[in-house]
Amino acid sequence: MVRKARSRRGAVAAGAVTAMALAVAACSSGSSSTSASGATSASGSASGSASGGSGQVVHLTITDWDNGMPTVVNAWNASHPDIQVQLIKPTGTGYTLYNKLITDNRAGTNPDISEVEYQALPEMVANKVAISLGKYLPSLSSSYPSSITSLVQFQGATYGVPQNICPMVFFYRKDVFAKLGLKPPTTWAQYATDAATIHKANPKEYLGNFDAADPEWFAGLAQQAGANWWTTSGNNWTVAINDAATQKVANYWQGLVNSGVISPEPSWSTQWLTDMNKGSLVGWLSAQWAPNQFPTIAPSTAGDWTAAALPAWTAGNSTVGTWGGEAEIVTASSKHPQQAAEFINWMNNSQEGLNLLIKNVAVFPAATYAQSSSELKTPPPFMSDQPGYNTLMATAAKGVRDFQIWGPDASVTFSSYSDAFASALQNHTSFTAALGTVQNATVSDMKNAGFQVTG
């Protein structure tokens, strides 16, 4: 918790610093045409803040759960004496946090800024937690590919500044593969064959596990297959969680689980951690951030893992789904939305901010200009013997396909997925039936809340 209240020399000096910071941010965020408009908005907001009050420091609070954030926030505070940001690490993450944000929003006690995953953003917007950033950051979308901007824009308004992109990646034990003479599978058919080979050679080994505890993992696989769990037309929602693409994915995995070549254990359990560490699991369908996790998951296996592109449904197809990914929002409780927008624009949409994030939080930036940053030349420590790791990420990022839109109650969908699929694994029942349960739960919740839903 760093708060440095520095005395201001004068309104002009502070205004100049702010203007310079904004100009730097605007310049680094795109072409000259946008920097012109960026400069215009910079001077506009500079005069705004200058006239806003002399000798006043604006204090902002941000809720962010990532390790390594203090360094990022400290860097901003050091160079922005008039906008001081305090970092709060939330007690619970995921929907525990989001639901508290929603409930506390009614009393107006939320922090100024919060980290929010892409899949939860529509729920935040529907509950009036996130405000529109259009008037503070008009040229935001130029930094990102459309697959990313569609995650933060709804009906013409932008509600968050995207931070990172988390393409799904396949990690495998190169030593085990070498011993069995296998090459990493490039198609799902090959993956199934490899899984069988590995399990047959050693009944204690599995190529991977079906994870009922991580709905986003499954959603990412469905995205790759071409699913769109939610689609909209005008003000109408259509929900199709059990569409053909998703059923294809579910049936594929049902086959693998039924034949016993894939472990049914949930990821992150102590059983799973032991399996990964001792080599009972020799593959993991994960995402870009996995190297951050490996040192505590499977420290005994350092140096044995290699990252490869996720298997595809047809050979040569580079479409992959995502698992994770966050944006920063400005909340409706914020009394300084202008400055809050400034900060998150610096953090997620400037070379300087992104470099700090890459270095300290190990993100892979969503902003395309930052994907060739020098900070990305070195691989994460756990993958030190794969120097091209981040190049692989950049390639994977190009093939990312997310849902067209996430629903306004993804929390219900996720919790229903966990329960339905855990039950299916426990009781050896049908995955397709479980998908139906998830579909029904989502639709009835949306209808109950008043959304216009078909299907």
Place this chain on the structure above:
Amino acid sequence: MTIAATDKRQPRAVTGGPRPRSRRRRRTNLTATVILIIGGLYCVLPALWILVAATKSNATLFSTAPYAPSLPGAFFSNMSGILTYNHGIFLRWWLNSIIYAVGGGVLSTAIAGAAGYALAKYTFTGSRVAFRIIVAAVLLPQILLAVPQYLLLAKFGLTNSYESVLLPQLVSPFAIYLCKIYAEAAVPDELMEAVRMDGGSEFRIFWSVGTRLMLPVLVTVLLLQFIAIWNNFLLPFVMLNNTNLDPLTLGLYGMLMPTGGQPNQYSLVIGGVFLTIVPLAILFLSLQRFWRIDLISGGVKG
């Protein structure tokens, strides 16, 4: 009264009284001893696992036999790891737990003692109704109330603060009940009358006579409340949204939840659990003699 009678007996009972200790024929009750040993093992062995696991790093934690300690192992690196984790937030969690449990314990004991004394020694308008309300509240499931408490406090914007965890735990109906029945038995009306004759105010009677005589039940209630608040998970879990305010259990639990950028830290958590349980166990053992847990069952007899 039962409690007064118990008082007389208690010292003798604790020190063994007239039991045949130093006799020639000492037949050991094998059955009872064996049952106790089994019970003791059942209770201790899992806790012992924490001691063993605290010596292991993540790598050995998930690859070696559970009760095989790792020597010299990672004990010290786990200890220093948890103490330096996230700029020393573990110590902050310790401090928070003490604020909640000691602060909450002391305050709730004071409130319970005062209310119990008043209900025991005075009859005033509404005192009967008040006591009935308190007895009824004993039956209310305290843990379940955490969620409605959160919803109510959230409406007024009061969540995510020290008060939001302290205030709901300041009143324990059972503690008030205990204090009331103890005060009834232990604070004699004659003594109060004597002080009144001497010109003492009611407050003086309460402060110098009442609280002194009620000391045993106050200590018991304090320890009961301390433990209840220390172990409470759901209330801080729903009220708080800032790791700086977390008590120990909540903070350690949060370290086990992985998110994309932040792995779960089992070996550090186990180190933290070790540092939580050991002081608490020492506290219990050393304060054993001050427990008057017979007061709890004495409450039923009364």
Place this chain on the structure above:
Amino acid sequence: MTIAGRKKRSSKLPVLLVAPALVLLALFTFAPAGYAVYLSLMKLHITGGLLGTSSTQVFAGLGNYTDTFKDPEFWHSLGRMLLIAVIGVPATVILATLFALCLDANAARLTTVTRLAIFLPYAVPGVIASILWGFLYLPATSPIGGSVINYFGNRLIFFTVANVAVWGVVGFNTVVLYTALRALPRDVRQAAEIDGASELQIALHVKLPQIAPAIAMIALFSVIGALQLFNEPTALKPLTNAITSTWVPLMRVYSDAFVNNNIYGGAASAFTLLVMTVALTVGGGAVVTRLLGRQGK
């Protein structure tokens, strides 16, 4: 100790002494329950636009309650909780009584050490105890046969969860009963000894009836605790597919309010659970009192 002697010239002190307790009870026990009732009759209605341009809280009547009662999962969770209570409460009471009687037995050895050992789990918070037992149950790290016995199987899971809870509280309950035993008058026991009664007979016919009220009390508190089961299943959930997010009723309350953004449904299930808990404990207490009354206690 006469009534006349009790009633004093009126003093404001007793009211002042009781006031904080009553105010706090009103604010933090009864008001939240009342607010939960209010919320349970409401729901959120979103209108306009794709993501809702306006959301208002509207009266929902008993809709939340009917949703809860019509949901088979609610009844399943109730059943599971009752099953765990049926396993756990008798286990706690029986074990605590057994250990207390053994500690109090005339020639039992190692009582100090075992008493401390039995009390130790009370120092371990429930969530931590669950994580610890998780290591002991899962096949990969289990020293108690986890690789052979599936502790998280559909049948065993109830014993698995009950065990963690029982383990945590048996020590405290043992100590309560033990001190009750120590406080009993010695004369009846000595008379029975002189008459030649065995230790077991004394335990069953002399000691047990005399501590029956204490046993009833720990049974009552165990039941109240069992009805609010939350910590253990929540902490064990990430380890297995056997525990869902609404496995026991209090988890459902939590899930409604903190996962599914349905504070109205959560308030309804919370209040339902509240009423059921109070009814069960009052009913159970009445039954026990009747039984004890028959014994002439």
